[in-house]
Amino acid sequence: MRKFTFILMALFMGTIAKAQNDYTKSLNGIQWVKIDSKTDIVVKTHSANELLIKSGPEVKTPDRAKGLKLVGEGGTDNTNVGFSVVQDGNTLIVYNLRKNKGAEIYLPASQNIAVKSTWNGDIEIEGFSGEIEADAQLNGSIKLMDVNGPVTANSLNGALEVVFGKVTQSSPISLYSTNGAVDVSLPSNTPANLALSTLNGNVYTDFDVQADDKDGLKSVLGRNINTSINGGGVKISMKSTNGNMYLRKK
């Protein structure tokens, strides 16, 4: 009997501990989830139709902060995991208020997500079939694994790496980086119209594409390649101003 009580207590404690580290919110009526962070952010899929924020076991509020709320640019911490979550119409806005700890966020695979890193944070998104917008505004890199698109991604100094599953044909894909490399992998049978351009970088690919120099016209934006693969399809536009570009068959 004592043993049983002990196990029960342990389970109870476990639940409480878990509840302290996780935050969930239902996604009913939500079309877009916008995530704004200064630090690393990892977005993964799960099967429940809810937002789940895991800030990891190492999260510790300083002793001095007992009874106080974390306040940041995006508002005050209303989640107890260092995030501010606000609903605006059909959009859920998720601010990471902390400046030194990364976080894992779980969403259903079909969710449309927009992730913005405003400082050094790297963005990593994996396994989503909905629409993805990723913007690394300063030094962060972007890594999108096993996504279907439409994807709109932009990085300033970090690398932009995208690995596509089957590419959704409904609306354009746009991948730009100013100083980082643009590295994209597509299934080899993807039908698409490609527009690749770099100013100071080079383009490397194992797809059958050729630089377009019709009428000997020199492009305004350095090297431009416009071509269609597998009979043409959705428009995929890739641009790197100073970095190299890599387009791979998967």
Added chain:
Amino acid sequence: MEKNHVFDQIPDYLDGNLNKSAKTAFEKHIHQCADCQKEMEEMKMLFNLFEEEVPTPSSRLRAKFESALEQEKTNQGRVVQMSGKKSSNWTGSALKIAASIALLVAAFQMGSLFQQRKVSDDIAQLQEETNQMKQTAMLSLMENQSASKRIQGVNYIEEFEQPDEAIIQALANRLLYDENDNVRMTAFEALANFSSSETVKNAFIEALGQEKNPSIQVAIIQALVQIQEKKAAEPMKKLLEKEDTQPFIKNQIRAVLPSIT
């Protein structure tokens, strides 16, 4: 006695319809009254005339009619023979056929010409309508919540050979005010094809003053230098002075500035 004239009984008497007593009285009166006698004589004459004047067609009349009919028939036959003779004149009839064919063809041509004119009018109208629809679709896509859809809207510009001012202005607004860098970049690329437009030039100059993304900055600088836009010098100098402007942008500006000032 004169008052008892029997005028009204005369027809009955003549037809023999009076009974015996009336008949005797009637005859008795007639013998005495000269008026009535005269009246009866006249009526008798009239009755006799009726009987004589009912004509019955004699057999002679019938024979005459038959022969006249025969005559008419033979006349008709002759007309048919005459037309038969004319058809043997083949050149004349060939000309007639040719004329009628020519008339038919001309009428057909006229008809199809009018039809064609109407169809081409219809096509022009349809084209106008699809252009309107495309424009509406483009403008509404550019307001979409999704960045990819806004890019799709901007890319619609390829559908227009000569976009009107409303479209150019909508693209300029994307370049200037869209929160997404990729959309602004795509809007710039779309507008770069119409850099001779005054609206586009002004939008580029304004964008250069406020754009933060270095990739778009350098693209705008190159476009403005290519069209030798003097007004671009001022925002470029400002970028040179700014601390957060990327070094490669500053180098680019230093390289091109002499060529437009």
